[in-house]
Amino acid sequence: MAKIVGVFATGHAPNLVTTWERAGEDICRRTLEAMQELGRRIRAAGATTLITISNDHFNNFFLNNLPAYAIGVADEWTGPEDDLRYEKGLVRIPGSPALAKHIVQHLYEHEDFDPSVSHCLKLDHGTFVPVRYTFPDFDLPLIPTFQNCVQPPMPTLRRAAAFGAALRSAVESFPGDERVAVVGAGGMSHFIGVPEQGRINEDFDRLWVSLFERGDLAGLTSLTPRQMLSGGNGGEEIRNWIAAMGCAGGRPAEWLMYAPVPAWLIGMGVVDFHFTSSQPSAISSQQPSLS
Numbered sequence: 001m002a003k004i005v006g007v008f009a010t011g012h013a014p015n016l017v018t019t020w021e022r023a024g025e026d027i028c029r030r031t032l033e034a035m036q037e038l039g040r041r042i043r044a045a046g047a048t049t050l051i052t053i054s055n056d057h058f059n060n061f062f063l064n065n066l067p068a069y070a071i072g073v074a075d076e077w078t079g080p081e082d083d084l085r086y087e088k089g090l091v092r093i094p095g096s097p098a099l100a101k102h103i104v105q106h107l108y109e110h111e112d113f114d115p116s117v118s119h120c121l122k123l124d125h126g127t128f129v130p131v132r133y134t135f136p137d138f139d140l141p142l143i144p145t146f147q148n149c150v151q152p153p154m155p156t157l158r159r160a161a162a163f164g165a166a167l168r169s170a171v172e173s174f175p176g177d178e179r180v181a182v183v184g185a186g187g188m189s190h191f192i193g194v195p196e197q198g199r200i201n202e203d204f205d206r207l208w209v210s211l212f213e214r215g216d217l218a219g220l221t222s223l224t225p226r227q228m229l230s231g232g233n234g235g236e237e238i239r240n241w242i243a244a245m246g247c248a249g250g251r252p253a254e255w256l257m258y259a260p261v262p263a264w265l266i267g268m269g270v271v272d273f274h275f276t277s278s279q280p281s282a283i284s285s286q287q288p289s290l291s
Contacts, residue, residue: 009253011268013129017085050135053145069148071146073097091138161220168277188204215253
């Protein structure tokens with residue numbers, strides 16, 4: 001049977017590609033080290049497939065058809081779709097269609113989810129950035145999954161956690177021997193396309209850090225609309241991290257890094273939930289640096 005061999009979460013801002021150097025040497029070093037460590041841990045776990053939980057930014061889905069959840073089932077993906085000025089141009093990433101189609105069918109038959117399905121997505125920064133910094137050779141087969149974090153009405157935070165748990169159930173029911181790593185991608189606080197663009201709410205980020213560090217899934221899914229609004233419209237992407245925690249059974253997160261990065265317009269974080277299908281017990285998390 002297939003196994004989940006690691007669950008992680010990270011920021012996915014396009015500015016990690018377009019304005020990387022503006023963040024300064026120290027932030028660039030810390031971010032690169034954390035992302036590379038995430039990739040190293042996924043490799044060390046023997047992962048054969050990567051599942052991302054992210055959101056599209058109106059590059060594939062728009063107001064005429066905006067699914068709450070979607071799963072890509074193609075043999076291959078291309079990206080980046082949005083203008084990242086990526087030095088290698090358009091790249092190709094292999095898919096994992098047998099597992100992806102099984103996940104969809106399992107969700108239809110056994111879980112309370114009916115995701116949309118796509119055979120021809122082009123990956124925007126929401127998926128491309130975490131893959132680019134963890135697997136720069138783009139050689140690990142990818143199943144991209146999406147939840148709406150950009151346009152109300154959006155799935156509830158509890159629904160996001162349930163989606164992650166449902167993905168885990170679907171993967172573990174697959175009869176193959178795939179070893180799957182899961183990465184939730186988005187956030188942290190940021191304001192995009194609004195008068196406050198560029199502001200980072202460190203208080204919201206500190207709450208985010210604390211709740212994930214403690215493994216407080218109940219606290220996360222109980223965040224109020226007012227609290228969410230304080231993190232900016234981009235802070236709605238906390239759903240992708242909550243889905244990852246749901247996949248990991250509510251385990252606490254080890255923070256590999258956190259820093260407010262005005263040059264990238266975000267609070268940037270990288271975490272490891274230390275979860276595998278064969279090791280469900282909780283592990284205490286490491287205190288992040290909030291400097």
